[in-house]
């Protein structure tokens with residue numbers, strides 16, 4: 001037996017402040033989120049995971065408002081922004097700390113309102129931390145306070161993976177910029193108060209051809225487009241149209257030409273977050289499957305007595321264990337490299353892609369087995385197993401498909 005933990009064990013353990021965050025989050029779920037969930041339950045608007053949609057296919061306004069209220073309360077309780085640097089008003093947590101926090105939030109919230117209490121794609125993110133001093137008070141500070149939400153608009157109808165081929169253009173007009181184009185598949189397109197738009201500013205300049213702009217949703221020429229209904233059924237994904245939208249120079253994030261790096265910073269952040277998300281949801285599904293195996297009977301005995309079912313449980317456990325552990329090691333390596341440095345460390349893309357692919361693929365198998373153990377009940381529309389199976393299938397595409405992750409891993413391996 002070892003008296004002293006190995007360096008690796010110390011590196012991936014939760015810090016005291018991460019444990020404190022999680023403890024406060026537990027109280028927050030019980031005292032602030034549970035009453036809102038109970039209210040929503042009686043409102044007839046559906047649930048956070050299975051919201052009713054309005055006549056345009058968008059998330060029911062009551063469900064959206066309940067999520068927003070959770071975000072405002074979370075910000076007030078100091079729980080909303082642990083991932084943002086402390087000097088900007090966040091918690092300054094590293095990636096290992098964040099995986100522990102995210103794992104807890106997903107495991108304990110399941111598919112409930114508590115998921116909204118951490119700033120995900122509609123909240124503050126590592127790309128917007130590069131906002132100009134002039135624009136900080138107008139955009140970043142209200143975002144951190146949960147007063148407004150944002151969206152990240154990179155993808156277009158004709159261009160997903162091949163980011164540098166995008167059609168949205170920004171041209172100078174005096175010191176302002178004029179933006180034209182259409183963005184598609186944008187999460188929170190229907191509700192965002194402002195949008196982080198990536199557009200071409202220097203055609204043909206490769207990875208320096210793009211810039212990121214903060215665009216107000218009430219700006220002249222900015223229009224919300226149709227909902228894009230996906231298998232998630234959440235009424236959150238849609239199109240955005242920019243028709244000669246004027247944006248002041250101070251709304252450029254970082255420097256002109258930084259757009260590709262900033263977009264990758266945002267996308268890499270979502271990839272890293274798969275570690276905590278899949279560990280948390282995976283543990284939740286495993287708990288539910290184990291309970292089902294103990295209580296559901298076949299032939300007068302619990303199905304958990306059957307080796308066929310035991311092996312399904314064991315395989316779920318193995319996938320959750322492997323993905324969780326390897327992701328924590330990956331997050332520790334990212335913390336050492338600087339997870340959001342611009343320019344990114346040359347070893348970073350491979351590790352980020354390893355975290356995404358390991359989790360996307362393991363979690364898909366976990367949800368598949370969870371459905372199987374629940375039998376017909378696992379196929380019930382809107383049940384946690386059925387919904388998470390759909391989410392797991394989805395995860396293999398956004399924030400870069402699993403094929404693109406393989407490309408990045410191989411590039412890292414083959415680099416001279």
Ligand SMILES: Cc1cc2nc3c(=O)[nH]c(=O)nc-3n(C[C@H](O)[C@H](O)[C@H](O)COP(=O)(O)OP(=O)(O)OC[C@H]3O[C@@H](n4cnc5c(N)ncnc54)[C@H](O)[C@@H]3O)c2cc1C
Nearest residue numbers: 152153154155159160161185186187397398399400401403
């Ligand atoms: C629910 C949801 C939410 C989303 N939210 C956002 C958002 O908030 N903001 C945003 O900007 N985008 C968002 N997206 C878009 C998402 O990032 C893209 O769908 C994703 O990057 C894939 O692009 P694509 O759909 O155009 O697929 P394509 O690029 O058309 O890819 C099709 C297939 O070809 C493969 N392929 C393409 N190029 C290569 C290559 N070079 N090497 C190997 N294989 C390749 C892909 O792996 C895939 O299997 C969202 C998408 C979904 C489904």
